[in-house]
Amino acid sequence: MKNINKTYGLLATLILLVSSCADFVDPVIPYKDFDTGGYLRTIDRTSDSFNFFDLPNSNFALILESVDANDGRDLVSVEVRVRHRRLIPDVGLEYLPELGVEDRLVLTLTESDFAANSESRFTRATFSIPAMDAIEAVGLSEDDIEQGDVFEFRLVLKDKKDRIFSDHNRSSDVAGGNFYDSPFFYNVTVVCPSDLDGTFSYVTTGISAGPGGNAGACGGTVSGEITLTQTSPAQYSLSDASFGVFGCAWGDTPPAGSLRLTDACGFLQFAGTDKYGDPYTITIVSNDGASLTFNWSNAYGDGGTTTLTSDDEDFVFPDNLRTS
Incomplete structure (x- = not known):
């Protein structure tokens, strides 16, 4: 009886070992057939506010990294689009152009604007948009701007497969995760710098x-x-x-x-x-x-x-x- 029990015990042990080893075997999933996308990692927000007292010398500036399965080289273009937003007391938010109307194109980056860098294998681009360009793009003048106004900048990435990636189809992890940091959307507020400390x-x-x-x-x-x-x-x-x-x-x-x-x-x-x-x-x-x-x-x-x-x-x- 003990021998039978030993045999059963040995068989159970072998089954357990085989099961355990199976955990380290890659499942048969065709990873190479998966469709992958692209995103724009925010490397640095060089300037993300406009100075109310000095709009002509203010700008919105970023350093972006293009990430895709081909080390960022599937990128064709990145449109930078803008919309103006203002909070009206006792009324609510006012947009220009209005919601439902396409935001305004203010800058287009192409594949040639992205270059290799020494810190990663992906390509990077640096751009700067003057506040006056954004103001003009939405149909306003410097005199129309008020402290607290917000310019909403939206990025639209197009790749060589003719796919579009933007804030409309990215996940929350891609937008706000520490690794991805790719919101495709940036609020740039008109501020009055204060230095009284x-x-x-x-x-x-x-x-x-x-x-x-x-x-x-x-x-x-x-x-x-x-x-x-x-x-x-x-x-x-x-x-x-x-x-x-x-x-x-x-x-x-x-x-x-x-x-x-x-x-x-x-x-x-x-x-x-x-x-x-x-x-x-x-x-x-x-x-x-x-x-x-x-x-x-x-x-x-x-x-x-x-x-x-x-x-x-x-x-x-x-x-x-x-x-x-």
Whole structure:
């Protein structure tokens, strides 16, 4: 009986080994007969925004890699097409040309624009489209452009098999995967660059304090340093948005909370609230480039007149700053 069991055990072991080995055998699938496509890997987004203050010198620029079964050499052409988009408050998105109408051709790359490179076996191309070309392509002028406008650029790849690849027929993995990074679609926003981050010396006078505070403890003037830290392209956190008043009038730590200073194309205002839930207002008094003076207050009654001076001698407050 033991011998029979051993025989069955040996047979079972052999079956298991054969099954295990079978896992390493390539299945009989005709890979060579599969139809493969192509895509455009984004190697570098050299420039993907337009400067509202300098549209004539702004551009949309990419470095692209053509990927296909023939190392990118099946590419015939790449059309770069554009559409303008604007968000209208209380209305919605407005497109030019309208959705349903073909977007406008602004540039065509050909096979000759793609060349071998030292970093991969595929071919690469670099292109740059001036903002003014995109604006003209959609039928607008420089004066028509507003901060926050978006230009939608769409790539259309044609290969030697007369196939078309674009954002309409690519998968989500191809579009956003780290390996592929081939969206065929790029949003280029008209932005107002802001550069107010840094460390500043402050002097605050005309100090007021809300109920329970002691403005007199500030002695009429309080001074110190604050840091503005850029948290988004046009928004800054402040190390002390009370510019010393919370410390001297309340013996309290800085306002903190979600309070931010925003710079929307030169228009300064406070957004969010401090740790007590109070919003803040700001009104510019003067700006000579070296120093910025403004009145500020919060909903509780704290406030003052503060002058900021940068610790960087090369820093200049932009002359377009305003609060009304």
